[in-house]
Amino acid sequence: MSHQRGSDHSLEHDEVSSLIPWYVNDTVDVHERQRVDIHVATCAVCREDLAVQNRIFEGMEAQPALDYMPVASLKRLQARLDVSQARSAAPQAPPEPVRRETWRGGRMAASVGALAIAIGVLAAGRWVQFEARVKEPSYRTVTKATLRPPGEVIRAVFSPTITLEELQHLLDEAQLKIVSGPTEAGVYSLASNSSVAVHSSLQQLRRHSAVRFAEETVPEPESGNLP
Amino acid sequence: MTLPAKISPKERDSALLVAVAAGDRRALEELYLGYHRRLARFLSRFTPRYENIEEIINDTFMVVWQNANDFRHASQVSTWIIGIAYRTALKSFRRQKNHNGERSLEDYPVPTVDPTFDAEVHDWLKHGLNQLPVEQRLTLELAYHMGHSLEEIAVITECPVGTVKARMYHAREKLRQYLPALSGASPDLPSRTE
Ligand SMILES: [Zn+2]
Numbered sequence: 001m002s003h004q005r006g007s008d009h010s011l012e013h014d015e016v017s018s019l020i021p022w023y024v025n026d027t028v029d030v031h032e033r034q035r036v037d038i039h040v041a042t043c044a045v046c047r048e049d050l051a052v053q054n055r056i057f058e059g060m061e062a063q064p065a066l067d068y069m070p071v072a073s074l075k076r077l078q079a080r081l082d083v084s085q086a087r088s089a090a091p092q093a094p095p096e097p098v099r100r101e102t103w104r105g106g107r108m109a110a111s112v113g114a115l116a117i118a119i120g121v122l123a124a125g126r127w128v129q130f131e132a133r134v135k136e137p138s139y140r141t142v143t144k145a146t147l148r149p150p151g152e153v154i155r156a157v158f159s160p161t162i163t164l165e166e167l168q169h170l171l172d173e174a175q176l177k178i179v180s181g182p183t184e185a186g187v188y189s190l191a192s193n194s195s196v197a198v199h200s201s202l203q204q205l206r207r208h209s210a211v212r213f214a215e216e217t218v219p220e221p222e223s224g225n226l227p
Numbered sequence: 228m229t230l231p232a233k234i235s236p237k238e239r240d241s242a243l244l245v246a247v248a249a250g251d252r253r254a255l256e257e258l259y260l261g262y263h264r265r266l267a268r269f270l271s272r273f274t275p276r277y278e279n280i281e282e283i284i285n286d287t288f289m290v291v292w293q294n295a296n297d298f299r300h301a302s303q304v305s306t307w308i309i310g311i312a313y314r315t316a317l318k319s320f321r322r323q324k325n326h327n328g329e330r331s332l333e334d335y336p337v338p339t340v341d342p343t344f345d346a347e348v349h350d351w352l353k354h355g356l357n358q359l360p361v362e363q364r365l366t367l368e369l370a371y372h373m374g375h376s377l378e379e380i381a382v383i384t385e386c387p388v389g390t391v392k393a394r395m396y397h398a399r400e401k402l403r404q405y406l407p408a409l410s411g412a413s414p415d416l417p418s419r420t421e
Binding site for chain 2: 018021022024025029052053055056057059060061063064066067068069070071073074076077078079080084152157212
């Protein structure tokens, strides 16, 4: 009974049919809603489609069983930004900003002057709440990021779910040991445990899915810390 | 310049992104916290593992940080960011596929849901969604749950509106096969015999 009224009905059918997803999630406007209601009253196909899509919508509304950890995740992003800013600040920094990143340009906006201006911009409103949530100052300077504990050859960030045992196993495999960390941003400083080359330790680390980030530390030419 | 006390979410996002383009990490952090939950839920249609979700979100915000200058303020910040997350997820999916050979979609199951939610309502949907290509699953989430329009989804997924329509149609037809047989318990579905 649905297509008896010829091409007018068929056109209306096509157009209403494509509105149904937004009808069921209630984002259509009043006129579109009316249009769907009127059409559905006379079109069995759309009526059935509407019923099916209502059930799809209903099912999709269920909250995924997911532990949202925005602040912890943000800290790991900050660690990545720290490292890439430190690298772009260092004169001998290699061109790739971050592991696996091949985004266009790869340029880092690390202008400290711009930062100082922009921090003032967002001083009002929600910002206060944000600081309360993050608790400690999350902004880290480039200078702070380049201070290194003695012996450090690699900086790494691990998955939040890694167990101590897994971490130990992973470090043994890569012949590394922790010399400091984690920082508030989750960064560990690692030193070599043997005479194995740093890059092979690095490769070993990067093979693990639990390693979020691993970077060789840029050598400090004037460093007095080296053995 | 200070932000007025009452501004719309769109204006706020835009102002934050201007600051991000100037190198303001605090603005990036504020933007991050504003989007985290939305993106995590969206990406949970792609993978149930929070650590993978986090990695995609953080990759997304590295791109936001690096490319904020390229953003054209005539478009919406939200579609731009969600679009980056969408493409980052697909890249990660393809990378996994290359590393592990052909993986079935079963390796990317949708997560289990809140146990207080009526199990019967979502079990069929969960099975159905698991059979869909990643692009179709994410498109459904963008439309039904997130309420993006066809045009916005076309921008986010960088494909023509016709492709979005086709994905939604195919996804729906597939899901329909998983709908439990109807008994008298579902009054909202018209009987075929009428
Ligand atoms: Zn119709």
